[in-house]
Amino acid sequence: MPLTKLDRSANYFINAFFIIVCALITLPFLLVIAVSITSEDSLVQYGYRFIPHSISFEAFRIIFIEPSIMLKGYGVTILITVIGTVIAMFLTALTAYPISRRDFRYQRPITFYVFFTMLFNGGLVPFYIMMTQYFHLKNTLAALIIPLLLSPYNILIMKGFLDKISMEIIESAKMDGATEKRIFLQMILPLSTPALATLGLFISFAYWNDWFTALLFIDNDKYVPLQLLLVRILSQIEFLANSPLAEAADKLQYANFPTLSVRMAMAILAGGPMLIIFPFFQKYFVRGITVGSLKG
Amino acid sequence: MKLGSRTGRWFKREWIYFRKNRELLVLALPGILYKLVISYFPMVGLILAFKFFRYDQGIFGSRWVGFDNFTFLFKSQDALRIIRNTLLYNFAYITLGTVVALVFALLLNELSGRMVKIYQTTMFLPYFISLVLVGYITYAFLEHKSGYLNNVLQNFGFEPHKWYFETKPWIFILPLVSIWKGVGFSTLVYYAGILGINSEYYEAAKLDGASRPQMMMRITLPLLKPLVIILFILGLGGIFRGDFGLHYFVPNNVGMNFATTDIIDTYVYRALTKLGDINSAAAVGFLQSVVGLVTIVSANYLVRRVDKESSLF
Numbered sequence: 084m085p086l087t088k089l090d091r092s093a094n095y096f097i098n099a100f101f102i103i104v105c106a107l108i109t110l111p112f113l114l115v116i117a118v119s120i121t122s123e124d125s126l127v128q129y130g131y132r133f134i135p136h137s138i139s140f141e142a143f144r145i146i147f148i149e150p151s152i153m154l155k156g157y158g159v160t161i162l163i164t165v166i167g168t169v170i171a172m173f174l175t176a177l178t179a180y181p182i183s184r185r186d187f188r189y190q191r192p193i194t195f196y197v198f199f200t201m202l203f204n205g206g207l208v209p210f211y212i213m214m215t216q217y218f219h220l221k222n223t224l225a226a227l228i229i230p231l232l233l234s235p236y237n238i239l240i241m242k243g244f245l246d247k248i249s250m251e252i253i254e255s256a257k258m259d260g261a262t263e264k265r266i267f268l269q270m271i272l273p274l275s276t277p278a279l280a281t282l283g284l285f286i287s288f289a290y291w292n293d294w295f296t297a298l299l300f301i302d303n304d305k306y307v308p309l310q311l312l313l314v315r316i317l318s319q320i321e322f323l324a325n326s327p328l329a330e331a332a333d334k335l336q337y338a339n340f341p342t343l344s345v346r347m348a349m350a351i352l353a354g355g356p357m358l359i360i361f362p363f364f365q366k367y368f369v370r371g372i373t374v375g376s377l378k379g
Numbered sequence: 380m381k382l383g384s385r386t387g388r389w390f391k392r393e394w395i396y397f398r399k400n401r402e403l404l405v406l407a408l409p410g411i412l413y414k415l416v417i418s419y420f421p422m423v424g425l426i427l428a429f430k431f432f433r434y435d436q437g438i439f440g441s442r443w444v445g446f447d448n449f450t451f452l453f454k455s456q457d458a459l460r461i462i463r464n465t466l467l468y469n470f471a472y473i474t475l476g477t478v479v480a481l482v483f484a485l486l487l488n489e490l491s492g493r494m495v496k497i498y499q500t501t502m503f504l505p506y507f508i509s510l511v512l513v514g515y516i517t518y519a520f521l522e523h524k525s526g527y528l529n530n531v532l533q534n535f536g537f538e539p540h541k542w543y544f545e546t547k548p549w550i551f552i553l554p555l556v557s558i559w560k561g562v563g564f565s566t567l568v569y570y571a572g573i574l575g576i577n578s579e580y581y582e583a584a585k586l587d588g589a590s591r592p593q594m595m596m597r598i599t600l601p602l603l604k605p606l607v608i609i610l611f612i613l614g615l616g617g618i619f620r621g622d623f624g625l626h627y628f629v630p631n632n633v634g635m636n637f638a639t640t641d642i643i644d645t646y647v648y649r650a651l652t653k654l655g656d657i658n659s660a661a662a663v664g665f666l667q668s669v670v671g672l673v674t675i676v677s678a679n680y681l682v683r684r685v686d687k688e689s690s691l692f
Binding site for chain 1: 403404407483486489498508514516559591623624631661
């Protein structure tokens with residue numbers, strides 16, 4: 084399509100608009116990075132700036148000399164993400180499959196039963212009391228895994244995929260005498276690998292970024308996932324100064340423990356990797372959105 | 380006698396159906412049980428709103444108090460504050476979010492090729508970080524002594540602000556952060572909607588000599604209208620559900636700004652984990668659940684009237 088002069092200048096204008104928008108969206112990230120590599124002295128003297136007055140990697144050096152806190156956080160997060168994602172994927176597929184079968188007599192009531200929880204719930208108070216007082220799950224790994232195992236939204240994505248599997252192959256498998264369990268395990272699951280991949284991505288994303296369950300159920304130092312570690316660093320002023328990191332700073336013979344830059348460096352080390360990895364899978368997120376936005 | 384045999388036949392038939400569907404039911408069972416425990420059990424706990432809860436007496440052992448929790452709740456300043464904040468902020472997020480995303484999507488549609496992808500990816504970045512990290516980022520801007528915003532203010536000769544101790548700024552900060560975090564996602568929803576429009580409309584319009592703004596106003600926008608209305612109404616349906624993370628981490632849980640930052644969800648959380656009034660929290664939680672159900676069902680009813688296909692149920 085040949086562009087008219089007017090069109091072309093409009094294009095320039097729109098491009099300029101989006102470049103400004105994108106710059107504004109990215110700048111906050113750059114500020115955090117800039118703070119993390121600014122020396123503590125210049126942070127105290129000049130405040131947080133986009134262009135550091137004097138660059139220093141002291142914050143990262145301290146964290147790498149004493150990586151125990153960070154590694155422990157990563158350990159817990161990776162553990163709950165892996166265990167949670169595996170169980171959640173299986174459970175989601177297991178629940179989505181029967182309600183995707185139109186010949187299943189209880190399809191409609193079960194579908195309603197599952198999705199009604201999106202509209203109505205007991206709220207936080209009863210849930211919290213149930214988990215802590217009745218199931219005694221406070222300060223356990225289970226408390227971090229169980230609440231995210233089966234989300235109706237994920238069931239919807241899975242069901243959307245399973246709906247497309249033709250009844251004929253299921254019928255023919257049944258003719259050959261296969262049980263429903265076998266059909267599910269040996270036919271449906273292998274057929275749904277693309278859907279399971281998308282699902283796994285969503286679920287692991289949810290586990291990785293989850294701070295809410297940790298905030299609710301973890302109040303000791305044993306199972307502190309990354310996100311909760313970050314919460315504590317930000318909300319408890321003395322948290323870093325009382326941590327092994329302060330000793331590391333001593334070892335490196337820094338006069339003062341660089342609280343400000345270490346804080347931001349922790350944020351980068353905790354959030355950065357995912358910020359690099361997840362955008363590669365953006366296309367799957369997009370697919371999930373287009374499924375979920377209309378029938379969400 | 381006749382009735383008896385009819386129900387008997389019914390049972391027999393259902394039993395046969397049950398046996399036929401048993402295997403699939405077994406597959407669905409783990410999910411059903413999970414939902415029963417995690418989602419349906421707590422619904423029973425809603426009765427706490429009408430009880431005086433004591434940890435040692437549990438949900439069922441605690442004493443009934445009728446509507447006392449509600450009277451107490453509405454006598455305090457808290458109730459009005461958190462309900463007002465929840466509703467107003469959500470309304471602001473929904474309207475602003477819709478307008479910005481719609482404009483962005485329409486403009487994005489005017490462009491083509493690689494740049495669109497780059498813009499999309501960039502705008503999507505904030506979507507991938509947790510609200511805890513968003514809290515860090517806003518902290519870098521707002522921190523009183525060294526925060527970027529105060530730096531800039533002082534450079535231009537203005538007085539620095541104690542943002543976390545003030546109430547007014549949050550009315551602007553929170554919607555801004557909400558847009559920053561969500562714009563990539565919501566733009567994409569509308570952009571996907573635009574891409575779904577049949578290209579024949581545009582080809583026909585082009586033959587008739589329509590200009591690009593004309594096509595945008597006469598084709599894209601009208602065809603996108605149902606989607607916009609639906610998402611807007613559904614958003615309103617969830618207006619009683621606050622964004623806990625946004626209102627907890629960004630204002631950094633500082634009591635001095637609660638007047639303009641505290642919402643139902645943050646209030647309930649504090650009541651549970653810090654020293655707080657768990658009975659008022661149970662009462663307001665009850666309101667949130669019940670009114671939330673009403674708003675969503677009415678929203679869905681409205682959506683059905685706009686476009687039957689797009690309703691949730």
